[in-house]
Amino acid sequence: MYAIVWLFPILFMIHDFEEIIFISAWREKYKHYIDTCMMKKVPFADFKSTASFSIGVEIIFLIISFSALFSIIFNNYYIWYGLFFATIAHFILAHFILTLKFKHYVPGIITAILFLPLSIYILYTATLIIGFSLTEILLSFVAGSLIVFAIYVFLHSVEKNFDNQLHKFSNK
Numbered sequence: 825m826y827a828i829v830w831l832f833p834i835l836f837m838i839h840d841f842e843e844i845i846f847i848s849a850w851r852e853k854y855k856h857y858i859d860t861c862m863m864k865k866v867p868f869a870d871f872k873s874t875a876s877f878s879i880g881v882e883i884i885f886l887i888i889s890f891s892a893l894f895s896i897i898f899n900n901y902y903i904w905y906g907l908f909f910a911t912i913a914h915f916i917l918a919h920f921i922l923t924l925k926f927k928h929y930v931p932g933i934i935t936a937i938l939f940l941p942l943s944i945y946i947l948y949t950a951t952l953i954i955g956f957s958l959t960e961i962l963l964s965f966v967a968g969s970l971i972v973f974a975i976y977v978f979l980h981s982v983e984k985n986f987d988n989q990l991h992k993f994s995n996k
Contacts (some may be wrong), residue, residue, distance in 0.1 A: 825895075825901065825950065825954070826896055828885040828946055828949060828950050828953070829892045829896055829901070829904055830892055831946055832888055832892060832904065832907070832908050832911070832946075833885060833888045833889045833892055834917070835911075835935075835939050835942070835943065836884070836885060836888050836911065837881075838935055838939075839915075839932060839935040839936065840881045840884075840885070840932075842931055842932055842934060842935045843877070843881075843912050844874060844877065844878055844881060845987065846931040847868055847871055847874060847877065847931050848874050850868075850930070850931050851871065852949055853914075854928060857928065859875065861926070862927065863925055863992050865922070866926075866992050867922045867923075867926055867930045867931075867993055868930075869930070871982045872889065872984060872986075873987055873990075875890045875986070875987070876983050876984075876986035876987045876990065877909075877983075878985075879986045880983060880986070883979060884959065884975060884979070886992060887975060888907060889913075891904045891907055892902045892904055896913040901950065901954050902960070902963075902964045902967065903964075903967065903968065903971070904963045904973070905947070905950060905951075905954070905956065905961075905965075905968065906964040906965055906966070906967045906968020906969065907971060907972060907977055907981045907989065908943070908946070908947060908950075908968070909947060909961075909965045909968050909969075909988045910965070910968040910969045910971070910972040911943065911972075912940065912943045912947065913969065914972070915939065915940050915943065916936075916940070918932070919932050919933045919936035920936065922936075938939075
């Protein structure tokens with residue numbers, strides 16, 4: 825399980841590197857389409873800057889890494905499993921569906937496509953090794969999804985503050 829657990833932060837960062845690298849150029853390329861798009865949720869509509877987005881990614885990476893470390897130290901995989909499960913749901917809900925609705929490339933879709941089969945296999949293998957029951961899988965998924973939702977709500981609420989702090993730093 826040790827190697828499997830550490831695959832999660834690695835896959836997360838590779839996926840988020842795609843987003844970090846392409847978001848600004850993507851927004852510039854599709855600016856007109858984004859501005860006229862009639863989608864209820866436009867991809868990265870709340871994006872402020874690459875720097876503030878990167879701070880959010882760093883915070884999530886630390887949370888995922890600490891959950892991996894906690895899992896290994898205490899031989900307790902509920903939180904790790906739930907967070908990983910929620911990440912797979914994120915690949916499907918956020919990236920696949922938004923890309924289909926947007927009808928153009930959306931940053932993160934390439935790694936979501938590449939990592940979805942691998943992530944499902946990792947989760948399947950972990951399930952066999954850990955021996956979770958269906959109830960434990962569902963509870964872990966619900967807990968992980970609630971944690972991820974709370975993290976994203978928090979990060980979106982403070983993202984503007986990240987930009988303000990970076991701006992203050994650059995002016996001093």
